[in-house]
Amino acid sequence: MITLYLKQAWALLKQNPLFSSLYILGTGLAIAMTMIMAVVYYVKLAPVYPEVNRANTLYLTSARFQTGEEGHKNSYQWAVSYKALQDWFYPQKNAVAVSAALLNDMTENSYIQPADLSGDFRVGLKQTDPNFFRIYSFYFLEGQAFTESDLESGIHTAVITEDLARRLFGTVENVTGRSFTMNYVSYRVCGVVRSGSYLTxxxxxxxxxxxxxxPDYRKPQYGIDYLGAFNVTFLVKDSEQAEALWNDIQEIVRKENLMHPNDWTVNFWQQPISHTLSVFQSYAAEELDVWATVRYFLLILLILLLVPALNLSGMIASRMENRLSEMGVRKSFGAGRNKLLSQVMWENLLLTLLGGILGLLLAWLALYVCREWVFTVFDRWPDSVPEGVDVRVSGEMLFAPTVFAAALLLCVILNLLSALIPAWSSLRKPIIYSLNEKR
Known part of the structure; x- marks a missing residue:
């Protein structure tokens, strides 16, 4: 019976090409826009390479220190110093791994001087420690990460990506041990990793x-021993350990503020925070209104899905009026209302599935072609992509079956509802009225 309905639906689709095309296009655009929004946040939140441990990763990226007496306080907001790492964070027991990254002028403005003298080019740099490669699961094509002894000795060694290896050496094989010049200093390659994406x-x-x-990584800022330029990342086993870690750090704040209230006090706000919270929180001191955020995204989703559904409902109502005489004839030969309604729903399901395929293709095309800006379209403070950086969109980012299935299911439900109401209304009319319709 279902096969027969689908054959009839396909025949009607060919008989009414304009209606079918508009229906498929409308459904496709709705699914495409929904898919784009879903994939953007899938990339931000889901475990994608190399950030596969996002669910168990916590961040501490900002700190505020205040000095002076009450009423005459000076505030300094930055991050934490090397001394804070050694005294407060590296010794943490409620963490699988603790990593720090230094943010300074070298991080922001580093240039490589290629051996072929083709001209200096800017490079994305992270100054970090070996635990960074425990938290983020990079795939090493050859070599390995630098070691704790490399960190302690300040040796100029580096892990580079496969893309940079090809640019510098023309290959990713036998690169370990070779050298390149960055900021006019020679660095030895200790490992080559599969390139990640700027979207992570x-x-x-x-x-x-x-x-x-x-050179100045140990130097504190503004004369405060614990104020510096290090961000801290924690890897935990589960939510219980995450809570224990958060309590430990809040206890550090409480004790330090009690020990020297007249010298300085520190505030980490609600840090360390989860990866999910970091996506929606613009700055550490912000109090995120969860329900306001949920309402915002629900409103966008309703606009993307409900408006096309209402338009399609009007189209279907008009079409059902044109088919009243057909429905009247079929009723007179014994076809029940449920059977006719079932046929109409299968027809619209076929059109919705075709629209879903079109929407999926449009979404993939938009996400790939417009990848340099579309992934920041929902950000409050979007960053521009640095010159020369290719925004890599991997297969696991685009081909997320659960995302497509969820978007398609929502559209199917709305489209079927948009078809059900006008179809039910038309099929309730008496046979005589339907047979006398000359449309």
């Missing part, structure tokens, strides 16, 4: 070096 900003770089290569 917590881990993205082209060169990874020990933070000890920076």
């Amino acid at each position: 900003p917590k881990s993205y770089a082209q060169v990874y070096v020990p933070y000890s290569v920076s």
Whole structure:
């Protein structure tokens, strides 16, 4: 019976090409827009290479220190110093791994001087420690990460991506042990990793070096021993350990503020925060209104899906009026209302599935072609892509079956409802009325 309905639906589709085309296009656009939105946040939130541990990763990226007496306080907001790493964070027991990254002028403005003298070019740099490669699951094509002894000695060694290896050496094979010049200093390659994507900003770089290569990495800022330029990332086993870690750090804040209230006090706000919260929170001191965020995205989703569904409902109502005489004839030969309604629903399901395929293709095309801006379209403070950086969109980002299935299911439900209401209304009319319709 279902096969027969689908054959009849296909025949009607060919008989009414304009209606069918508009229906498929409308459904396709709705699914495409929904898919784009879903994939953008899938890339931000889901475990994608190399940030496969996002569910168990916590971040501490900002700190506020205040000095002076009450009423005459000076505030300094930055991050934490090397001393804070050693005294507060590296010794943490409620973490599988603790990693720090140094943010300074070298991070923001590093240039490579290629051996062929083709001209300096800017490179994405992370100054970090060996635990960085425990938290982020990079795939090493050859070699390995730098070691703790490399970090302690300040040796100029580096992990580079395969893309940079090809640009510097023309290959990714036998690159370990070779050298390149960055900021007019020679670095030895200790490992080559599969390139990540600029869309995974917590881990993205082209060169990874020990933070000890920076001459001033131990230097605190503004005369406060614990104020500096290090961000801290934690890997935990589960939510229980995450809560225990958060309590430990809040206890550090409480104790430190009690010990020297007249010298300085520190505030980490609600940090360390989860990866999910970091996506929606613009700055550490912001109090995120979860329900306001949910309402915002529900409103966008309703606009993307409900408006096309209402338009399609009007089209279907008009079409059902044109088919009243056909329905009247079929009723007179004994076809029941449920059977006729079932046929109409199968017809619209076929059109919806065809629209879903079109929408999927349009979404993939838009996400790939417009990848340099579409992934920041929902950000409050979008960053521009640095010159020369290719925004890599991997297969696991685009081909997310659960995302497509969820978007298609929503569209199917709305489209079938948009078909059900006008179809049910038309089929309730008496046979005589339907037979006398001359449309």
